[in-house]
Amino acid sequence: MGMAAVLASPLQVSDASRSLVDRNYNVLVGRVRDLLSDDYDVEIGEQAPSAENIDRAMTLLSDAFQVMRSPFPRAFASTTGRGDIRIYWRSGELDLHLIIPADVGEAPSLYLHDGGSESFDRDVSSAQLADRLSRFSRA
């Protein structure tokens, strides 16, 4: 296997670890899909994320997963009921929020809280997301 192939492969971990890592990712994919069928109160204007927005979230997560060199951390998915998608990672004092707005013309953003500091990035790429997620392997 050449260096390019090594760099392109998602993770260099044991089979057992890989299985665990895949499970975290797959669980999150299922949780994002479950947002489509959550119990929305349509009478007050709540709505599920659109299929297009679910696809956008899946693409971002999948692309980040492919380039990550560290285990994919456990996460869960929520929404405010306005068609947005919110994904949360937490470990100790490290919190990461991925916000995918309902309007597909509006770029995703990332909020990071790490101990005493915090940052907010707009127009987030999969590489940025992977970089932020890699912090969880050091947390």
Next chain:
Amino acid sequence: MRQGPAGEQQVHPPLECSSLVYRLARKRSDLNPDTNELSPAVFIRQEHYDDQGLSVVIEDAVPLEQVCTSERYARRCYGVATLHVGRLRDHMLEVEPDDFDHANVTGVPYPSDEPQRAESLSRWLAKHARTVWRRP
């Protein structure tokens, strides 16, 4: 502030710092399925029911079982968490009653107005909320 039957404004006494207020989870995904804690998304200010601030129920005024089941508070309820009023004040948030059983946590912006502060507060509020009931 809500108005009384004759249209006059009713004044409600301020809450003690020792008071608790309830915030409700209205959807399945409002709960973290790994921990059963309320998601930070629950503490994002919502335009459809948080017009005066984060809508909360006053714990002293309503038994927990009634909060979970009465449509007065939510048409759907998947979980309930308490917030400590004194702790909110320590974090520069105020809790303003507008009915005998209802208050608004003020100082929480809409995410469209201040996205970073909205996320920061949602993280902090979720961390300091204590889940006291969830749908079996």
